[in-house]
Amino acid sequence: MLDWEAIYATRAKRMGASEIRELLKLLDQPDIISFAGGIPDPALFPAADFQKAYSDILGSSEAGQALQYSVSEGYPRLREWIVQRMNARGINADIGNIFITSGSQQALDYLGKLMLSPGDTALVQWPTYLGALQAFNAYEPRYDRLDLSRNTAPEHYAQAASEAGSRVKFAYLSADFANPTGECLTPMEREKLLDIADKLDIAVIEDAAYRALRFDGERQKTLLAMDCERSGGIENTRTLYCGSFSKTLSPGLRVGWVCAARPVIRRLVLAKQAADLHSPTINQMAVARVAEAGFDAQAEKIIGVYRERRDAMLDSLARHMPDGVSWTRPQGGMFVWVTLPEHIDSAALLKESLKEAKVAFVPGNAFFADGSGKNHLRLSFSCSAPAAIDEGMRRLGALIGSELAAAA
Numbered sequence: 001m002l003d004w005e006a007i008y009a010t011r012a013k014r015m016g017a018s019e020i021r022e023l024l025k026l027l028d029q030p031d032i033i034s035f036a037g038g039i040p041d042p043a044l045f046p047a048a049d050f051q052k053a054y055s056d057i058l059g060s061s062e063a064g065q066a067l068q069y070s071v072s073e074g075y076p077r078l079r080e081w082i083v084q085r086m087n088a089r090g091i092n093a094d095i096g097n098i099f100i101t102s103g104s105q106q107a108l109d110y111l112g113k114l115m116l117s118p119g120d121t122a123l124v125q126w127p128t129y130l131g132a133l134q135a136f137n138a139y140e141p142r143y144d145r146l147d148l149s150r151n152t153a154p155e156h157y158a159q160a161a162s163e164a165g166s167r168v169k170f171a172y173l174s175a176d177f178a179n180p181t182g183e184c185l186t187p188m189e190r191e192k193l194l195d196i197a198d199k200l201d202i203a204v205i206e207d208a209a210y211r212a213l214r215f216d217g218e219r220q221k222t223l224l225a226m227d228c229e230r231s232g233g234i235e236n237t238r239t240l241y242c243g244s245f246s247k248t249l250s251p252g253l254r255v256g257w258v259c260a261a262r263p264v265i266r267r268l269v270l271a272k273q274a275a276d277l278h279s280p281t282i283n284q285m286a287v288a289r290v291a292e293a294g295f296d297a298q299a300e301k302i303i304g305v306y307r308e309r310r311d312a313m314l315d316s317l318a319r320h321m322p323d324g325v326s327w328t329r330p331q332g333g334m335f336v337w338v339t340l341p342e343h344i345d346s347a348a349l350l351k352e353s354l355k356e357a358k359v360a361f362v363p364g365n366a367f368f369a370d371g372s373g374k375n376h377l378r379l380s381f382s383c384s385a386p387a388a389i390d391e392g393m394r395r396l397g398a399l400i401g402s403e404l405a406a407a408a
Contacts, residue, residue, distance in 0.1 A: 011118075014137040033392040034360040035379040038179065038334055044302050045250055046290055053286040066282040072272045073265070074100025074257070075284035081291055082243070086259050090225035091241070093234050099265045101272070102279045104209055104244040104256035108135040108172075110271045111205055111240060114264075115169045116141045121161040123171040127337075127367030127376070129179045129207060132172055142166050143369035146173065148189040154199035170203040171196065175223055177210040177333025180367045180378035184331065190223055194230060197238055204239040212248050212299045214332040215307040224259060235261045245287055247334070248299050253283040306334065312386035313379065313393065320390075320397030322404055327379075334382040337364075339375065344403055346377040352403075357395035 057066050073079070079098040086093040101107040108131065116122065116139035123146040124132065133143075142164055144157055161168045171193060175185045185193070197204045206223040227237040237260070244256040258268060272278065290298075313336055317327050321338075328337045338361075340346060346363040353359045364376025381389060 011138050011140050014140060015134070031358050032354070032360050033358060033384070033388055033395070035381065035384065035389075035392060036360040036362050037383065038362070038378070038380040039383060040247055040251060040302070040334075041305065041383045044305060046294070046298055049290045049293060050250065050253075050286055053289040054282070056289070057282060057285050062285065066285050068281065070278045070281040070284075072269045072278045074098065074279065075281060075288060078255075078284045078288035078291070079257075081288055082257055082259070086224075086241075089222055091222065091228055091234060091259065093259050096262050097234055097259055097265060099258045099260075099268045099272075100279050100284060101256045101258060101268075102276065103246055103251070103254040104207065104242045105131055105135065106254075106279075107242045107256055107258045107268075108132050108205070108207070109138070110268050110275075111170075111242075111258075112136040112139045112141075113271055114267055115203065119164075119166050121157070121164070121166045121168040123157060123168060123202075124369055125173050125178070126369065127180055127364065127373055128172070128369065129174060130366050132207065133367075133369055136172075141169075144168070145369075146171055146193075148185065148192050154196045157196070158200055168200050168202050170205055172205040172207065174207040174209065175211075176208065176220065177213060177330055177335075179210065179333070180335050180362070180364070181337040182328050182330025182333045182335040183337075184217075184220060187220060190220065190226055194223065194227060194239075202238070206239055206241045208241055209244045209247055210333040211243075213303060213306060213334070215303055215310060217331040234259075237261055240264060245291070248295065248302060249287060249290055253280075253287060255279060255283055255287045303332075306332075306382060309381040309384060309386065309389060310336075312389045313381040316390045316393035317397075320393045322397060322401040324404065325397075325400060334380050336379045336381065338377045338379060340377065340400065341404065342375050343407060344400070345374045347374065349377070349399070349403065353396060353399055357399045359392050359396045359399075361396070 057063065076095065078100060079095045082098050083093055083095055112135050116136060118140035120141050121144050122136055122141045123144050126145045144160055157168050175190060177184060204223060222241060224237060224239040224241040227239040228234050231237050241259040314329060324341045326339045330336060347365060350361060350363050362378040364373040365371050367373060
């Protein structure tokens with residue numbers, strides 16, 4: 001029998017199963033209250049709009065185009081719509097700066113492939129998006145902690161990389177409603193990040209998957225818009241903006257995009273030609289039609305529902321969590337990040353919770369590049385009604401309280 005482990009490349013050893021994807025299987029168990037998935041509520045998808053879009057496309061002279069191979073850059077009409085959105089946000093892009101991907105997750109994979117050689121350093125936050133770590137891990141990087149709340153000199157990152165025989169290539173983060181914390185960068189932190197990137201002469205990957213889901217507060221400039229202002233235009237920027245329709249229109253259609261300077265777009269096109277040639281043409285055409293017809297109205301509908309659920313979760317946490325537990329108060333997105341007393345391991349707590357409380361969440365260590373953060377957990381409020389949220393927090397709070405009492 002062939003020893004497959006001996007055949008795999010070294011990078012395959014760093015490719016592990018997603019804890020979140022595994023936890024999604026729990027959604028099929030009716031007795032589990034799940035705050036684990038972090039997926040959009042399917043009841044809010046514009047299904048009727050997509051039904052009409054696909055019917056119109058396949059019933060028109062565009063049917064042949066929809067079912068045919070297409071250009072690797074993406075469907076021009078969809079890219080033009082994205083250009084208009086970028087322009088409205090202070091980014092002077094045109095169609096040559098837009099590249100369509102099969103979800104923003106594919107964009108992260110391509111950018112890792114494009115920039116990371118084995119041993120190169122990627123700056124990421126502690127915690128950060130698990131899917132980004134999975135995408136980058138295939139290219140065998142070294143990670144360093146990007147902490148914009150501290151006055152860490154850029155030289156520190158360069159020196160640490162040099163001592164490890166490495167070089168810093170990029171900083172990755174979500175500036176708005178980050179997964180898993182739900183938090184945003186302040187304007188000062190955004191400026192600081194761009195200052196660090198300038199000093200180190202590295203790229204910045206801005207993951208904007210949740211940016212459209214703002215419930216409260218003032219909308220901040222994107223990192224790419226700030227970079228355009230500082231550098232004199234998009235062709236001089238170092239920021240790569242990764243957008244997505246998954247949190248607003250449909251995750252199942254797998255349509256995302258990158259907005260960046262042309263030299264990077266050209267390289268990404270080559271990566272796509274070597275991978276899947278292009279994202280599905282008919283899906284891009286349908287997304288373009290649905291977005292043109294009512295993207296803002298769809299986003300507002302989602303915001304109204306998620307805001308209510310966010311409020312319900314924050315209220316329930318305040319009612320049911322014991323002393324010693326704290327949490328973030330996000331102004332948008334899908335997540336609340338909970339910090340437990342240091343001696344509680346959230347992975348062990350999850351096993352107990354599934355057995356005793358019938359509540360699912362994601363253990364915090366999954367989001368740390370070094371596997372730390374064991375006393376944290378992520379809760380998603382996107383798919384739960386307020387009554388289920390309150391009952392889930394009651395059960396979870398009681399379980400945590402019993403853990404604290406046992407340790408006293």
